[in-house]
Amino acid sequence: MEATKYTISMLVEDKAGVLNRVASLFRRRGFNIQSLAVGGSEQLGLSRMTVVVLADPAQVEQVRKQLDKLINVVKVVDLTNDDMVARELALIKVAATSSTRSEIMQIVDIFRANIVDVGSDSLMVEVTGDEEKVNSLFELLRRFGIKEVVRTGRVALTRGAVATRTDNKKKGG
Amino acid sequence: MKKTGAQILCESLVKEGVEVIFGILGGAILPIYDTLSQYPQLRHILVRHEQGAAHAADAYARVTHKVGVCMATSGPGAANLVTGIANAYMDSSPVVAITGQVARPFIGRDAFQETDITGITLPITKHNYLISSAGELAETVKEAFYIARTGRSGPVHIDIPRDVQTEEAEFVYPAKVNLPGYKPVFQGHPAQIRKAARLINSAKQPLIIAGRGVIMSQAYAELRELAEKAQIPVVNTLLGLSSFPRNHVLSFGMIGMHGMAYANMAVQDTDLIISIGMRFDDRATAITGEFAPKARIIHIDIDPAEIGKNVRVDVPIVGDVKNVLGVLNKEVNVNTHSEWLATLNKWQGEHPSLEIREGEEVLPQYIIRQIYEATQGDALVVTGVGQNQMWAAQYFPFIKPDSFVSSGGLGTMGFELPAAMGAKVGRPDEMVWCVAGDGGFQMTIQELATIAAENIGVKIAIINNGYLGMVRQWQELFYERRYAHTKLWNPDFLKVAEAYEIPAVRVRRRDEVVSAIYKAMDYDGPFLIDFVVEPEEGVYPMVPPGKSLSETMELPKPKKVSKRKPKTLARS
Numbered sequence: 001m002e003a004t005k006y007t008i009s010m011l012v013e014d015k016a017g018v019l020n021r022v023a024s025l026f027r028r029r030g031f032n033i034q035s036l037a038v039g040g041s042e043q044l045g046l047s048r049m050t051v052v053v054l055a056d057p058a059q060v061e062q063v064r065k066q067l068d069k070l071i072n073v074v075k076v077v078d079l080t081n082d083d084m085v086a087r088e089l090a091l092i093k094v095a096a097t098s099s100t101r102s103e104i105m106q107i108v109d110i111f112r113a114n115i116v117d118v119g120s121d122s123l124m125v126e127v128t129g130d131e132e133k134v135n136s137l138f139e140l141l142r143r144f145g146i147k148e149v150v151r152t153g154r155v156a157l158t159r160g161a162v163a164t165r166t167d168n169k170k171k172g173g
Numbered sequence: 174m175k176k177t178g179a180q181i182l183c184e185s186l187v188k189e190g191v192e193v194i195f196g197i198l199g200g201a202i203l204p205i206y207d208t209l210s211q212y213p214q215l216r217h218i219l220v221r222h223e224q225g226a227a228h229a230a231d232a233y234a235r236v237t238h239k240v241g242v243c244m245a246t247s248g249p250g251a252a253n254l255v256t257g258i259a260n261a262y263m264d265s266s267p268v269v270a271i272t273g274q275v276a277r278p279f280i281g282r283d284a285f286q287e288t289d290i291t292g293i294t295l296p297i298t299k300h301n302y303l304i305s306s307a308g309e310l311a312e313t314v315k316e317a318f319y320i321a322r323t324g325r326s327g328p329v330h331i332d333i334p335r336d337v338q339t340e341e342a343e344f345v346y347p348a349k350v351n352l353p354g355y356k357p358v359f360q361g362h363p364a365q366i367r368k369a370a371r372l373i374n375s376a377k378q379p380l381i382i383a384g385r386g387v388i389m390s391q392a393y394a395e396l397r398e399l400a401e402k403a404q405i406p407v408v409n410t411l412l413g414l415s416s417f418p419r420n421h422v423l424s425f426g427m428i429g430m431h432g433m434a435y436a437n438m439a440v441q442d443t444d445l446i447i448s449i450g451m452r453f454d455d456r457a458t459a460i461t462g463e464f465a466p467k468a469r470i471i472h473i474d475i476d477p478a479e480i481g482k483n484v485r486v487d488v489p490i491v492g493d494v495k496n497v498l499g500v501l502n503k504e505v506n507v508n509t510h511s512e513w514l515a516t517l518n519k520w521q522g523e524h525p526s527l528e529i530r531e532g533e534e535v536l537p538q539y540i541i542r543q544i545y546e547a548t549q550g551d552a553l554v555v556t557g558v559g560q561n562q563m564w565a566a567q568y569f570p571f572i573k574p575d576s577f578v579s580s581g582g583l584g585t586m587g588f589e590l591p592a593a594m595g596a597k598v599g600r601p602d603e604m605v606w607c608v609a610g611d612g613g614f615q616m617t618i619q620e621l622a623t624i625a626a627e628n629i630g631v632k633i634a635i636i637n638n639g640y641l642g643m644v645r646q647w648q649e650l651f652y653e654r655r656y657a658h659t660k661l662w663n664p665d666f667l668k669v670a671e672a673y674e675i676p677a678v679r680v681r682r683r684d685e686v687v688s689a690i691y692k693a694m695d696y697d698g699p700f701l702i703d704f705v706v707e708p709e710e711g712v713y714p715m716v717p718p719g720k721s722l723s724e725t726m727e728l729p730k731p732k733k734v735s736k737r738k739p740k741t742l743a744r745s
Contacts, residue, residue, distance in 0.1 A: 012354075013353070013354060016303075017291070017295075017303075020292075020295065021295060024295055024296055025296075028296050058481065061481065062478065062481075062482060065477050065478035065480075066478050068477070068478070069476070069478050070354070071299070071300040071320060071352060071354055071355050072354055073354050074353045074354040075354075
């Protein structure tokens with residue numbers, strides 16, 4: 001079975017060691033994490049994690065069920081086939097001279113990205129979008145000389161009605 | 174009212190109905206032990222090694238269907254529990270392990286006897302806790318016991334820093350738990366159950382594979398009703414032994430690597446498997462690619478993550494076995510399956526799989542059969558791991574519900590002695606036979622002291638072949654009889670027993686076996702028998718590793734006639 005990228009969204013209790021439990025599970029079961037993003041959710045005491053895994057369909061079902069077995073994981077949803085909005089954010093520090101600066105700024109404009117810091121020989125670009133958008137901007141800026149990059153990993157939500165709520169939860173084990 | 178952390182723990186254990194704790198103390202758990210002595214309703218059994226505490230609590234939990242409790246100090250004490258916790262995890266045994274930790278200000282500073290034990294037990298527990306204040310202790314104990322015993326049961330670990338044990342907090346035992354992320358499913362989905370019933374009603378050659386889930390859910394009557402109503406033959410996994418009486422006409426014994434040939438044949442020929450409370454372990458299925466090639470599979474299990482994990486499943490039913498079978502039985506039609514049963518009986522006649530050779534030598538198979546005869550099956554059999562375990566599984570026909578305790582998933586040598594101890598403490602009125610290997614016995618031999626000190630009346634049968642026998646058998650079959658490091662130098666087990674003040678006899682001839690067994694049973698207290706058996710006896714049938722159940726070898730390969738001593742680097 002061919003491995004594809006799956007986007008899994010989780011609500012987890014905001015308790016010490018939860019990230020460790022999730023990461024440990026991936027390691028132990030031999031699942032492959034592409035990216036992982038964690039932050040607060042709309043509910044007090046719960047955080048939302050977005051994990052991108054490289055897996056085949058049978059594996060991703062196992063991932064989902066094994067994550068659901070963790071006591072501190074309140075809800076797990078596979079968003080891959082849902083109508084979702086997926087974004088990541090990148091900060092790109094690119095080398096800039098007086099002769100290249102305006103060209104860089106034009107590219108940044110086209111991507112609706114922002115210059116968030118200006119140095120004597122560099123610019124810091126902040127870009128938000130799906131992975132492809134971030135990748136293409138990165139490729140375009142590469143020829144100017146990229147000094148440093150940091151990317152958040154994917155965060156995602158389904159469009160319309162809320163999917164990752166804590167109700168209707170069914171789990172066992 | 175304010176109480177110390179140690180008092181809160183003890184009060185909470187009392188509230189949870191704990192009667193026995195297996196443990197051994199040290200610096201970081203001293204405040205708890207100091208308080209424990211003020212709670213006489215909590216019987217503490219002092220073991221001689223923490224692994225023994227965990228195995229004893231595990232076996233106690235299995236035979237009582239209550240939560241077993243073990244306790245240890247920080248660092249090495251906690252680390253020594255690990256094998257036992259892993260064992261309980263693999264076999265879904267409800268155990269709460271409590272460890273002392275260095276005081277909070279010392280955590281993370283590599284203090285004396287500090288170890289990150291919650292980090293270590295994370296992947297081998299259902300859940301674990303590092304307590305940060307006395308105020309959260311009561312709630313945590315409540316949660317730990319609830320998580321351990323509900324759903325797919327399993328071990329839960331609580332790590333308590335020393336200064337939390339002396340810290341004071343208000344004690345209120347919560348009435349219920351608040352676990353938004355934990356909602357086990359108990360009732361099977363009605364539509365799935367109907368689907369399963371339709372498959373069962375139309376199957377020509379159905380087969381039930383009953384696992385330990387039947388025992389954990391105490392669904393013996395429901396299983397029997399299903400089998401009898403629709404006349405469906407029943408086979409068992411290793412840990413499913415004693416879920417269905419072996420003397421029942423519908424019982425066809427154990428499947429798997431050392432299963433009965435006819436049971437394995439049934440699996441390979443059936444058109445519908447009804448697997449109940451089992452997880453398709455590789456020792457039961459052999460290679461999964463060729464497992465039950467003609468069968469559709471109904472899988473009843475309480476853990477949704479087990480569905481489809483190892484084999485494809487046609488109708489999954491997530492729920493408690495007893496509940497699911499209760500509903501399913503109503504929808505299953507009366508049936509006869511006489512042709513299918515006749516086929517299985519014919520196979521059983523042609524491939525008896527069990528054979529005890531005539532002769533003078535002491536054969537392990539004969540010993541097990543004689544223990545059965547002497548007890549008439551009215552005994553709890555606790556085994557080690559390896560040949561002794563397989564012979565016990567094969568040659569003791571388990572007719573009494575819930576009478577077999579063994580380390581299945583982890584395969585922990587040394588489980589037998591402390592587990593037998595825990596089982597006897599759990600069911601003091603029953604005859605408990607500990608079937609040990611001479612190798613495994615020495616891995617936890619120190620618990621003889623606990624057994625002697627507490628006068629725990631287990632009957633110990635050492636199947637002493639002077640080898641790490643199962644490994645030797647693999648070397649014989651797959652490594653051209655190169656017996657690297659499997660030959661054992663053993664102490665004189667009678668002298669060992671004598672040192673521990675446990676009466677013992679040695680058996681070297683077959684005609685001494687029965688009288689030794691009766692001598693052990695007649696003695697009021699622990700007793701040890703050193704059975705010196707045929708050293709190179711093998712366990713058969715056997716499915717070679719990497720093969721399918723269709724390739725079950727029934728009888729030992731004829732041994733090459735060789736007078737040469739097997740090569741070995743070990744002492745002889």
